[in-house]
Amino acid sequence: xxxxxxxxxxxxxxxxxxxxxxxxxxxxxxxxxxxxxxxxxxxxxxxxxxxxxxxxxxxxxxxxxxxxxxxxxxxxxxxxxxxxxxxxxxxxxxxxxxxxxxxxxxxxxxxxxxxxxxxxxxxxxxxxxxxxxxxxxxxxxxxxxxxxxxxxxxxxxxxxxxxxxxxxxxxxxxxxxxxxxxxxxxxxxxxxxxxxxxxxxxxxxxxxxxxxxxxxxxxxxxxxxxxxxxxxxxxxxxxxxxxxxxxxxxxxxxxxxxxxxxxxxxxxxxxxxxxxxxxxxxxxxxxxxxxxxxxxxxxxxxxxxxxxxx
Amino acid sequence: xxxxxxxxxxxxxxxxxxxxxxxxxxxxxxxxxxxxxxxxxxxxxxxxxxxxxxxxxxxxxxxxxxxxxxxxxxxxxxxxxxxxxxxxxxxxxxxxxxxxxxxxxxxxxxxxxxxxxxxxxxxxxxxxxxxxxxxxxxxxxxxxxxxxxxxxxxxxxxxxxxxxxxxxxxxxxxxxxxxxxxxxxxxxxxxxxxxxxxxxxxxxxxxxxxxxxxxxxxxxxxxxxxxxxxxxxxxxxxxxxxxxxxxxxxxxxxxxxxxxxxxxxxxxxxxxxxxxxxxxxxxxxxxxxxxxxxxxxxxxxxxxxxxxxxxxxxxxx
Numbered sequence: 139x140x141x142x143x144x145x146x147x148x149x150x151x152x153x154x155x156x157x158x159x160x161x162x163x164x165x166x167x168x169x170x171x172x173x174x175x176x177x178x179x180x181x182x183x184x185x186x187x188x189x190x191x192x193x194x195x196x197x198x199x200x201x202x203x204x205x206x207x208x209x210x211x212x213x214x215x216x217x218x219x220x221x222x223x224x225x226x227x228x229x230x231x232x233x234x235x236x237x238x239x240x241x242x243x244x245x246x247x248x249x250x251x252x253x254x255x256x257x258x259x260x261x262x263x264x265x266x267x268x269x270x271x272x273x274x275x276x277x278x279x280x281x282x283x284x285x286x287x288x289x290x291x292x293x294x295x296x297x298x299x300x301x302x303x304x305x306x307x308x309x310x311x312x313x314x315x316x317x318x319x320x321x322x323x324x325x326x327x328x329x330x331x332x333x334x335x336x337x338x339x340x341x342x343x344x345x346x347x348x349x350x351x352x353x354x355x356x357x358x359x360x361x362x363x364x365x366x367x368x369x370x371x372x373x374x375x376x377x378x379x380x381x382x383x384x385x386x387x388x389x390x391x392x393x394x395x396x397x398x399x400x401x402x403x404x405x406x407x408x409x410x411x412x413x414x415x416x417x418x419x420x421x422x423x424x425x426x427x428x429x430x431x432x433x434x435x436x437x438x439x440x441x442x443x444x445x446x447x448x
Numbered sequence: 449x450x451x452x453x454x455x456x457x458x459x460x461x462x463x464x465x466x467x468x469x470x471x472x473x474x475x476x477x478x479x480x481x482x483x484x485x486x487x488x489x490x491x492x493x494x495x496x497x498x499x500x501x502x503x504x505x506x507x508x509x510x511x512x513x514x515x516x517x518x519x520x521x522x523x524x525x526x527x528x529x530x531x532x533x534x535x536x537x538x539x540x541x542x543x544x545x546x547x548x549x550x551x552x553x554x555x556x557x558x559x560x561x562x563x564x565x566x567x568x569x570x571x572x573x574x575x576x577x578x579x580x581x582x583x584x585x586x587x588x589x590x591x592x593x594x595x596x597x598x599x600x601x602x603x604x605x606x607x608x609x610x611x612x613x614x615x616x617x618x619x620x621x622x623x624x625x626x627x628x629x630x631x632x633x634x635x636x637x638x639x640x641x642x643x644x645x646x647x648x649x650x651x652x653x654x655x656x657x658x659x660x661x662x663x664x665x666x667x668x669x670x671x672x673x674x675x676x677x678x679x680x681x682x683x684x685x686x687x688x689x690x691x692x693x694x695x696x697x698x699x700x701x702x703x704x705x706x707x708x709x710x711x712x713x714x715x716x717x718x719x720x721x722x723x724x725x726x727x728x729x730x731x732x733x734x735x736x737x738x739x740x741x742x743x744x745x746x747x748x749x750x751x752x753x754x755x756x757x758x759x760x761x762x763x764x765x
Contacts, residue, residue, distance in 0.1 A: 304701045346547040353542075354562050354613075357528055358527075423559030444597040445551060 139440060150429045158208065158418075162201055165414050173217070175362065191217065193206040195369045204418075213419035218411040224419045227404060233311055237332070239393070239400035241311050243385040246323040247376075250381075253326045255374060258335025262370075263362070265340055273336070279327035289395035291323045306397040319396045323389055327381055334377050339370045368442050375442070381433035451620055451653050452478040452501070454540075459496050459677075461506065468722045470496045472677040472730075473513075478621065483647055483654040485668030485685075487661050487700070491719055493677040494657045498623045502540050503530045517621070536566040539614035543626040545606035549598040555609055556594035562617045578673075581612040585642060605636035611642060615650060622646065622654045628663065642666050661700050665689055670755070673697045676720050676730035683756040694758045696739045729761065738761050740753035 173179065173187050188194045192203050207214055213224035228235045261273040280288070296318060297305035307316035342348060343366060351365045386401075392403030401420060408416035439446050471493040478484050485691035499505050501515055501522065509747045511738035515522040515730065528682065534540070539562075542548040553659055559582075560574035569577065575594065582590035585608040598606055609628060614622055614714040624643060627659035628636035644667055647654060651688050658664050664671055664685075673681045673696065681694035692698050699715045720726060741761040749759050 345544060346544060347550040349504055350542065350548045350610075351550065352504055353534055353540045355531040355565060356561065357531070358530060365550050365553070443552065443601045444554070 139228055139437075142440070143433065143437065146433050150433075153429060154422070154425060155205075158205065158422055159201070161418050161421045162204060163197075164419055166197060167213045168412075178351075191215065201366070208422070213244070213422075214415040216413055216416055218407070218413040218416070224415050227416060228401065228419060233308065234399045235404060238308060238311070238398055239386060239389070239402065242316060242319060242323070242389065242393075242398065242400060243382065245316055245320045246327070246385060247382060249320060249324045250327045250331060251378065253324065254331025255335050255371075257328070258332040259339055259362075259370070260376075261332065262336040262339035262343070270336075273332060277333050281329040281333075283433070285322050285326050285391045286395065288325050289392060292318050292321055293334075293395070306395070308398050312392065316398075319389070319392050319398060322392050322395070323385060330377060330381065331374060335370065335374050338373045339366060342366045343371045345369075372439065372442055375435055375438045379431040382433050383424065383427045386427055387420065389426060449480050450477040451471075451480050451518060453514075453516045454497070454501075455514045455516075457497065457500065457515065458511065459493070459500055459505065460510045462508050462510060463653075463723075466723050467510075469510075469725050470677055470722060471484055471500070473727070474677070474679045477680070478655060479652050480653055481647060481651060482669040483643070483656055483667055483669040485653065485664035486674055487659065487664045487671060488674035489659055489719060491676070491722060494674050495625055498540070498625055498655060498675075498738070499656060501538065502534050503624065506596045532566070535562050536617050537619050538621045538623065539600065539617065539619040539686055540623040540625065541607070541610045541627050544630045545603055545610050546598070546630065548610055549606055551598050554597050555601070559594065559609065559613050559616070562613065563652060566617050577616060578612070580595050581616055582609070585609075585612045587612070600694040604633050604638065607625075607631060607635075607715045608640055608642070611646075613637075615646065618620055618650060618652075620652060622650075622652055623657075626659065627656070629658070629660075636663070643667060662704060662718075668699075673700065676722065676725060677760055679757075680731065680760065681756075681758045684754065687754060687756050693752075693756070693762075694760050695762065696731050696733050699734075699736070729759075 179187075184196070195203070204214065209223070213228070216222045216224055216227060229237070233241075242266050254299065257273050257276075261270040264270050293305050296303045303317045304315055305318075307315060313320070348361060348365060351361045356365070387405075390402040390405055391401075392398070392401045394406065394434055404416065405420050407413070408420065453476075455475045457474050461470060462469040463579060470491075474493075474497065475701075476484070486497065488494045491668060496505065496509075500509075500511055501517075503522070505511065512524060513523070517533065522533070524568040530557065549555075556575065556578065556580050559578045560569070560571065563569040563577060567574075578594065579590045582593060587608050588592055593601070593605075593609075598609075601609065611627075626641050627643070631639065635732055640663065643654060643656065646652060656664065656668055662711070665688070668685055670682065670684050672679050673688070675696050681688070681692065681697045684692070688697060689701070691699055694713075699713075702713045703715055715734055720730050720733060726732055728747040729735070729742050732742045735742065739761070746761055747759065748761050749757070
C-alpha cells in the first residue's frame with residue numbers, strides 16, 4: 139500500500155514536468171506579451187521591464203528559470219500586480235485566493251456528497267416510484283441549467299425578495315455569507331453524484347450476489363448496508379475526485395456572481411490581463427490537485443475493493 | 449411424503465411488448481429424501497419456477513397458484529416470514545458461482561451469515577461450524593480459505609463454498625439451479641457426486657435444474673421435462689430413459705450425442721415466442737407426431753401407473 143503510494147507520487151513528477159512544459163509553451167506561444175497594449179510605454183521602460191521578467195531571454199532559458207523557481211515552490215512574480223508574487227496572490231496571508239475557494243468547496247462538498255448519495259440510493263431502491271421520478275426530473279433540470287442562471291435566480295429569491303441571505307460578498311466566510319454560492323454549487327453538482335449512485339445501486343441490486351444474499355433470508359437493511367453499499371460507492375468515488383478538483387480550482391461563474399475573492403476570480407483576471415505567471419500557476423496547481431485527488435481515489439479503491447489488493 | 453407441493457403455478461411477466469407467459473399452470477410434488485430433476489431448454493420456465501419458491505422473481509412478475517412448503521403457503525406471505533424460511537429451511541445454489549458470491553466480502557463473512565441469522569450462533573461457533581462444513585464439501589485448508597475473497601478461489605471451489613453455505617443451516621430442501629453449467633466437466637462430476645452424497649447424509653430433498661438431460665439422468669430420482677412453461681412429462685429416471693412417452697422427451701433423448709455414431713439429431717425448429725404461445729400444446733410446431741387435435745387448442749394431461757405423467761394429446765397407453 140505505502141509502496142503503491144510512493145510509486146504513484148514518483149510517477150507524478152514526470153507527469154507534472156510535462157504539464158508545466160506544455161502550459162509554459164502554450165502561454166509563451168500566444169501572440170502579444172503582458173506589457174503590450176493598454177498603456178503606452180517608452181521603449182526603454184518596456185525593455186527594462188522585459189529584462190526584469192526575463193522575457194528577453196530565449197525560450198529555453200525562460201523555461202529553465204521557471205522550472206528552477208517552481209522547484210523552490212515559487213510561482214514567480216505577477217505581471218499585472220507589480221511587486222506581488224503569485225504565491226501571495228493564490229495563497230495570501232489573509233482570507234483570499236485559494237483559501238476562499240477551499241472554504242467554499244468544503245462547505246459545498248459537505249452538502250453535495252451526502253445529499254447526492256442518499257437521493258441516488260433512495261431513487262435506485264424505489265426505481266420508477268414517484269420519488270424516483272421526482273429525483274430524476276430534478277437531475278435533468280439542474281444538470282441542464284447552468285450556474286449563471288441558478289445563481290442570479292437564487293439571489294433574486296433569497297436576497298432580493300426575502301432578505302434572508304446576503305446577495306454577495308465573502309464576509310467572515312461563514313455559512314451565512316456562503317449559503318447562496320454553496321446552494322448554487324450543490325444544485326450544479328448533486329445531479330452528477332445522484333445519477334451515478336442511482337445507476338450504480340440499480341445495477342448492484344440486480345447482481346447475482348445480491349440475489350444470493352436474498353436467498354439467504356437476509357433483511358433488506360442488511361442487504362443494502364452490508365452487501366450493496368460498497369460496490370455502489372465505487373463508481374461514485376471515481377466521479378467525486380475530479381468533481382472536487384473542479385470546484386477547488388475555482389468555481390469561476392459562482393465566484394463572479396457572488397463576488398467571492400477566490401481562485402475563480404483570479405483566473406478570469408489572469409486571462410484578461412495576460413498575467414502569464416498567474417495563468418500558469420493556476421493551471422499547474424490544478425494539475426497538481428488532479429494528480430493528488432486521482433491518487434486519493436485510487437487509495438479509496440484499494441480500501442473498498444479487495445480485488446485490487448495483491 | 450411430499451414436503452413441497454406446487455399447484456397450478458402460473459408466472460407471467462408484464463413487459464413493454466405484452467405479457468411473457470413464463471410458467472403455465474404447472475403442478476409438482478417434491479418428496480422427502482429425493483432428488484427431483486427439472487430439465488428443459490433455456491426459457492422453458494424451470495428457473496422461474498424455483499425462483500418463485502424462493503420469492504426471488506423479478507418485480508414485474510405476476511404469479512398465481514399455490515406453493516406449499518410443509519403445508520404452509522409460500523405465495524403471498526410477508527417478507528419477514530419468507531426470510532425465516534429461505535436460507536434456513538429452503539436453501540438455493542446458483543448457476544454461476546463466480547458471480548453468486550459477493551466479491552467485496554470475504555468467504556467467512558458470507559459463509560457464517562445464515563448461522564448468525566437463522567441459528568443465533570456466536571461468531572466463533574459459526575466459524576467452527578463453517579470450517580467443518582467446508583471440510584465436508586472437500587475444501588482443503590478450510591481455515592485459511594475463510595479469509596479469502598471469492599476472486600481468489602476457482603469456480604469449482606466457489607460452488608463448493610455455495611453448497612457449504614446452503615447446507616450450514618441443515619435445510620429441508622436444497623434447490624440447485626444449473627449448479628454445474630458454468631464449470632468444466634471434471635469439476636461438474638465432482639459437484640454432482642457431492643449433491644448425490646448430500647441426499648443420504650443430510651436427509652434432504654433436492655430440486656436439481658439442468659438443461660443437460662445427461663446430468664439429470666445421472667443424479668435424479670424423478671424427472672420433470674419442461675417445455676415453454678409446461679411440464680411435458682414426468683416419471684422416475686428409469687421410465688424417462690426407457691419408456692419415454694412424450695415426443696419432446698423422445699426427441700431430447702435422441703439428441704444426446706453418442707460416441708458410436710457421428711450423426712447428431714437436433715430438434716428442428718425453435719421454441720415458441722413466450723409472448724404469444726400457440727393455443728394448446730406449445731411443442732406443436734416442432735412435434736413429429738402432430739395431428740389434428742394438437743392444432744385445435746387441445747392439450748390433454750394424463751397420468752399412468754408409477755406416477756408417470758404426460759401432457760400430450762397422443763394416446764400412448
